Amino acid sequence: MSDLHPIEASPIHARRERVFLFLSGMFLGTMTMLNILGITRFIDLSFTIAGTEIPFVLAVGVLPYPLTFLCTDIMSELYGKARTNAVVWMGLFLNLWVLFILWLGGVLDQPDNLDPVTGIPPVGEYGRVFFEVRFLTFGGVFASMIAYVAAQFCDVYIFHFLKRLTKGKHLWLRNNGSTLLSQLVDTTAVILVTHFYANALPIDGNAELWTQLFQFIAAGYVFKLTVAIADTIPFYIAVRYLRSYLQLEDEYAEKKAV
Numbered sequence: 280m281s282d283l284h285p286i287e288a289s290p291i292h293a294r295r296e297r298v299f300l301f302l303s304g305m306f307l308g309t310m311t312m313l314n315i316l317g318i319t320r321f322i323d324l325s326f327t328i329a330g331t332e333i334p335f336v337l338a339v340g341v342l343p344y345p346l347t348f349l350c351t352d353i354m355s356e357l358y359g360k361a362r363t364n365a366v367v368w369m370g371l372f373l374n375l376w377v378l379f380i381l382w383l384g385g386v387l388d389q390p391d392n393l394d395p396v397t398g399i400p401p402v403g404e405y406g407r408v409f410f411e412v413r414f415l416t417f418g419g420v421f422a423s424m425i426a427y428v429a430a431q432f433c434d435v436y437i438f439h440f441l442k443r444l445t446k447g448k449h450l451w452l453r454n455n456g457s458t459l460l461s462q463l464v465d466t467t468a469v470i471l472v473t474h475f476y477a478n479a480l481p482i483d484g485n486a487e488l489w490t491q492l493f494q495f496i497a498a499g500y501v502f503k504l505t506v507a508i509a510d511t512i513p514f515y516i517a518v519r520y521l522r523s524y525l526q527l528e529d530e531y532a533e534k535k536a537v
Contacts, residue, residue: 305350306347307373311377318338318415323335323336324498336494341502352453352457367432371428390404397414418479423469433464459507
């Protein structure tokens with residue numbers, strides 16, 4: 280007990296709070312990282328099947344994004360809806376904090392030779408990298424905030440709806456069902472807002488617009504879908520281990536015992 284902080288009621292309470300800190304830290308750190316990297320680079324992973332080229336282009340910010348849904352699903356299962364939603368709101372605050380710092384870094388000691396449209400200095404000028412990231416992040420974070428709020432709250436709501444519907448059974452259903460539906464919302468929203476608000480997608484002006492937008496949405500969603508299905512087993516293992524490690528009883532198991 281001597282190692283405990285005064286606000287830690289017991290060793291098991293301290294353990295539970297530290298696991299929550301790890302999960303929320305992974306979630307918030309990933310959210311901040313992916314919003315800064317966001318659309319700074321698009322990775323072309325197109326492939327050919329039976330002689331037909333399948334376009335598959337991903338923004339670099341998409342790569343770590345499925346981890347955020349895994350974290351919120353684990354937190355939802357172990358810590359409940361209210362605490363998970365609190366972390367989601369903190370993620371929204373961090374998005375705003377990133378925007379503020381980027382805005383502040385751009386207005387302090389601002390160069391005189393910024394492009395009037397993009398706000399980026401000429402090629403070769405000191406500070407151009409910052410202003411390029413600033414320009415892309417402004418558009419990407421705005422799109423991400425809209426998609427983020429819609430998708431994350433959708434994920435938490437559907438997760439608990441399915442948990443109530445199945446009376447705590449079928450862990451795989453609420454994990455995959457909530458994630459797949461919410462990521463469809465997220466992917467569609469972020470692509471459309473990034474294009475129509477920020478005009479920051481690598482769109483070919485000579486090709487049909489909506490076909491290209493659909494390809495971006497499809498590529499992002501297929502990637503997230505694949506990762507979501509792949510993380511079902513790790514999700515089961517994590518929940519099973521952590522429930523024992525944290526000495527948490529399943530609420531539905533308790534009701535059955537009564």
